Amino acid sequence: MNAQRLLETFCDLVRISSPSKEEAEVAIWCAAALKEAGCTVRFDESAVTTGSDTGNLIAYLPPSPGVEETATLYFSAHMDTVNPGRGIEPIIGEDGIIRSTGETVLGGDDKSGIAPIIELVRTLAEGNRPHPRIGVLLSTCEEIGLLGAAAMDNAQFHDEPCFVLDAGGAPGYVIIGSPFHHTYKATFTGKASHAGILPEEGISAIMLAGKAIVAMEQGRLDAFTTANVGTIVGGLADNIVPETCMISGEFRAMEPARRDYVQAEMEARMREAAATGGGSVEIIWKAEYEGFTISEDDPLVRFVLDTARELGLPADAAFSGGGSDANFLNSRGLRPLVLGTGMTEVHSTREALAIRDLEDTCRLIEALAYNWQEQRMGL
Numbered sequence: 111m112n113a114q115r116l117l118e119t120f121c122d123l124v125r126i127s128s129p130s131k132e133e134a135e136v137a138i139w140c141a142a143a144l145k146e147a148g149c150t151v152r153f154d155e156s157a158v159t160t161g162s163d164t165g166n167l168i169a170y171l172p173p174s175p176g177v178e179e180t181a182t183l184y185f186s187a188h189m190d191t192v193n194p195g196r197g198i199e200p201i202i203g204e205d206g207i208i209r210s211t212g213e214t215v216l217g218g219d220d221k222s223g224i225a226p227i228i229e230l231v232r233t234l235a236e237g238n239r240p241h242p243r244i245g246v247l248l249s250t251c252e253e254i255g256l257l258g259a260a261a262m263d264n265a266q267f268h269d270e271p272c273f274v275l276d277a278g279g280a281p282g283y284v285i286i287g288s289p290f291h292h293t294y295k296a297t298f299t300g301k302a303s304h305a306g307i308l309p310e311e312g313i314s315a316i317m318l319a320g321k322a323i324v325a326m327e328q329g330r331l332d333a334f335t336t337a338n339v340g341t342i343v344g345g346l347a348d349n350i351v352p353e354t355c356m357i358s359g360e361f362r363a364m365e366p367a368r369r370d371y372v373q374a375e376m377e378a379r380m381r382e383a384a385a386t387g388g389g390s391v392e393i394i395w396k397a398e399y400e401g402f403t404i405s406e407d408d409p410l411v412r413f414v415l416d417t418a419r420e421l422g423l424p425a426d427a428a429f430s431g432g433g434s435d436a437n438f439l440n441s442r443g444l445r446p447l448v449l450g451t452g453m454t455e456v457h458s459t460r461e462a463l464a465i466r467d468l469e470d471t472c473r474l475i476e477a478l479a480y481n482w483q484e485q486r487m488g489l
């Protein structure tokens with residue numbers, strides 16, 4: 111690893127604006143860097159589905175001379191960043207921490223993943239230690255619903271491991287589970303009437319929705335289950351008994367059985383509130399993405415934790431309440447594991463990244479690639 115080059119790559123990457131659906135410029139930059147390092151690079155057809163100005167970037171670095179092309183080790187990150195994310199200028203503090211000017215996010219989510227992957231490829235290509243074939247997946251539109259990963263061309267995937275560099279937590283932190291994520295829109299219908307003259311004739315849809323919300327469990331339901339009503343819209347004027355009220359929300363659960371139970375419960379509470387109040391409700395559910403769990407004893411998890419320990423990094427496996435590209439890559443022919451990159455306060459203008467963490471992420475994935483070959487993990 112060339113630490114100075116890694117830092118420069120990170121700063122170059124965050125200076126290129128790449129809001130969701132506008133990843134082309136950063137994609138071209140990455141494609142050039144990966145090609146120069148010896149990768150074959152192509153873009154898939156996902157732009158048709160995602161609406162981005164580019165497809166996902168898919169690159170391969172051939173194995174080192176003498177190493178058979180048996181299995182590919184994949185590394186992935188997403189190219190888009192959240193708002194405010196145009197015109198990012200990284201500022202390196204004397205404390206060794208990179209921040210934005212305070213006007214924008216830093217974009218470490220997820221360029222703290224991309225920069226180490228590019229440095230990994232350069233290092234492997236320059237060195238003479240045996241390494242396996244490396245696959246690089248840089249996705250689009252992760253922040254607006256994992257759209258790029260969902261539409262990823264998966265023709266070349268054969269159940270290989272894929273390290274997704276896209277989580278907070280120190281390098282060495284491994285996510286071994288992420289929940290199923292479901293959202294809903296529920297439209298309650300009552301009956302409009304004059305609020306002062308004939309309130310008896312009216313059925314307040316806001317009251318129906320309110321009773322449903324109170325009856326539904328919210329917040330943290332258990333260690334692995336959460337629920338939230340996120341928006342509410344209803345009514346026309348203070349003197350009209352409101353005829354409609356729409357609420358939208360989500361829940362997340364780790365196990366399919368728990369997911370089905372929570373969904374059925376929420377639906378029952380909403381229907382009950384509507385029916386007892388004399389109104390009705392129409393509920394539209396959407397499965398945003400599927401959850402996954404991996405055993406802490408899984409050989410791949412143990413391999414990462416052992417490698418992290420070898421480097422003196424905190425080796426830690428835990429569940430996450432959030433989703434990432436891994437939730438889709440998991441159902442698209444890869445075995446993804448999400449790794450922490452040290453990013454902090456993401457999705458805020460206080461976002462920061464320690465140079466030390468950027469370097470440790472790179473050291474870790476470099477060791478993963480070499481150890482994978484040495485321990486003949488793919489065989």
Ligand SMILES: [Zn+2]
Nearest residue numbers: 188219220276
């Ligand atoms: Zn991210």
